[in-house]
Amino acid sequence: MSTTDRMKADMATAYDRIAEEYDHSGVEYYEPLARVLVARARLRAGDRVLDLGCGTGNVLFPAARAVAPGGTVVGIDLSRNMIARAEAAVSQQGLHDVTLAVMDGEAPEYPPASFDAVLSNVSVTLFPGAPAALRRYRDLLRPGGRLVFTAPVFDGDGFPSVLPSALKDTLRRMISLLHEVGFPKPYMDSGLWFGDAPSLRHALRSAGFDEVDVVEEPLTMAMESGEMWLRWLWVHAAMRLFWDRLDPRHQEELAAAIAEELDALRDVDGVIRYDVTARSVVAFPA
Numbered sequence: 001m002s003t004t005d006r007m008k009a010d011m012a013t014a015y016d017r018i019a020e021e022y023d024h025s026g027v028e029y030y031e032p033l034a035r036v037l038v039a040r041a042r043l044r045a046g047d048r049v050l051d052l053g054c055g056t057g058n059v060l061f062p063a064a065r066a067v068a069p070g071g072t073v074v075g076i077d078l079s080r081n082m083i084a085r086a087e088a089a090v091s092q093q094g095l096h097d098v099t100l101a102v103m104d105g106e107a108p109e110y111p112p113a114s115f116d117a118v119l120s121n122v123s124v125t126l127f128p129g130a131p132a133a134l135r136r137y138r139d140l141l142r143p144g145g146r147l148v149f150t151a152p153v154f155d156g157d158g159f160p161s162v163l164p165s166a167l168k169d170t171l172r173r174m175i176s177l178l179h180e181v182g183f184p185k186p187y188m189d190s191g192l193w194f195g196d197a198p199s200l201r202h203a204l205r206s207a208g209f210d211e212v213d214v215v216e217e218p219l220t221m222a223m224e225s226g227e228m229w230l231r232w233l234w235v236h237a238a239m240r241l242f243w244d245r246l247d248p249r250h251q252e253e254l255a256a257a258i259a260e261e262l263d264a265l266r267d268v269d270g271v272i273r274y275d276v277t278a279r280s281v282v283a284f285p286a
């Protein structure tokens with residue numbers, strides 16, 4: 001098995017394990033980000049939409065509302081259990097224009113010019129072969145179509161904005177321990193195709209997208225406890241996969257330090273809050 005196939009298989013296994021907890025960490029992040037993404041896609045009634053790495057459906061549902069009547073939304077994901085949860089939610093909500101498939105998001109099996117929008121929330125940046133896949137996404141778009149996705153933001157030290165900067169030292173220690181247990185560099189490397197806005201523009205232009213719009217907006221994370229924040233961290237597969245490989249002593253020590261440092265961020269109402277930057281990208285083919 002190639003390294004990228006191994007990374008994808010690990011990812012699918014991790015999300016299979018996470019699926020049940022995914023929407024229940026108590027910290028809102030993926031859903032508000034999905035709403036930002038769908039708003040930026042400017043979907044219209046009748047549009048055909050593909051959602052890459054759809055997970056349990058945070059993008060599918062607002063997208064289905066935006067394309068009704070007459071539109072369709074297709075969600076694909078490598079994790080069977082994430083798809084199973086999305087299927088249950090789709091049938092519970094009685095949505096007839098949403099279809100789901102277990103499929104590699106790097107190689108969607110649809111004819112060219114099938115979609116008006118290809119969307120991806122916190123997913124395409126997890127695909128190890130994404131730069132090559134961008135060209136496939138371009139080919140899937142009909143005239144006037146667009147690729148819209150969210151991408152992480154890193155500060156000048158390469159620290160992800162989604163993590164509280166007050167915990168920088170502890171989280172750096174966690175990351176260095178994760179490297180020791182075999183955390184693959186591509187998961188942590190901010191020098192990637194999506195590491196900053198110029199890199200994103202370059203990768204998308206190389207894949208045949210000539211108009212690329214990168215927008216950043218603030219999003220506030222709120223939680224009741226450090227324990228809740230850790231639960232949220234663990235529904236991110238890469239973190240969960242490698243956290244589980246840390247020895248129990250390090251897990252305990254890090255969890256205690258994180259809880260203590262987050263407690264120091266409590267507002268007068270007892271809620272822990274910090275601001276993150278949501279970055280979304282809209283790209284139109286040449």
Ligand SMILES: C[S@@+](CC[C@H](N)C(=O)[O-])C[C@H]1O[C@@H](n2cnc3c(N)ncnc32)[C@H](O)[C@@H]1O
Pocket residue numbers: 008011012015030031034052053054055056057058059076077078079082103104105106120121122123126127236
């Ligand atoms: C952070 S979750 C985001 C899920 C969803 N988009 C949301 O907004 O909540 C990442 C998702 O990408 C999926 N994923 C990771 N690699 C994938 C791949 N190569 N192809 C398809 N899905 C993939 C995972 O299984 C997981 O469901």
